[in-house]
Amino acid sequence: MTERTFSIIKPDATRRNLTGAINAVIEAAGLRIVAQRRVRLTEEQAKKFYEVHAERPFYGELVAQMTAEPVVVQVLEGDNAVAKYREVMGATNPANADEGTIRKQFALSIGENSVHGSDSLENAAIEIAQFFTDDQIVG
Ligand code: ADP
Ligand code: MG
Secondary structure, three states, rough: EEEEEEEEOOOHHOOOOHHHHHHHHHHHOOOOEEEEEOOOOOHHHHHOOOOHOOOOOOEEEEEHHHHHHEEEEEEEEEEEEHHHHHHHHHHOOOOHHOOOOHHHHHHHOOOOEEEEEOOOOOOOOHHHHOOOOHHHOOO
């Protein structure tokens, strides 16, 4: 089934000029970038986006890191896009990520792990709506 998922290229990656390299991995996997914008997240946006992790010990650090420098927000489209992008990203901790995944190739640590991808179709819709209107997504 054709799906859309939400992606963020995180500050550790934009800082190292890896937007194009990461997009190349995304496109080689058969996912289409149907919307993309470089933005600086506000603290309010980052806190809301990662609300489910509010009680975790790393929440403050995560919000600080995500707001410190620009990110690239994206909508990816393709067959099974949600699960496929999770595969392409690799495990949260790059030490556990498979060869060829974005996190294996580029992530610095479990916190600075280069990309975000939605974990379900339901969350993908919620996250996409947080950053894009329908007319900004061109499939
Ligand atoms: P994922 O991004 O793979 O879906 P989670 O949803 O569990 O992972 O966590 C969200 C983000 O929070 C991670 O991508 C990472 O940046 C950060 N994070 C998760 N676990 C830790 C941790 N133990 N220490 C520091 N940061 C973490
Ligand atoms: Mg997650």
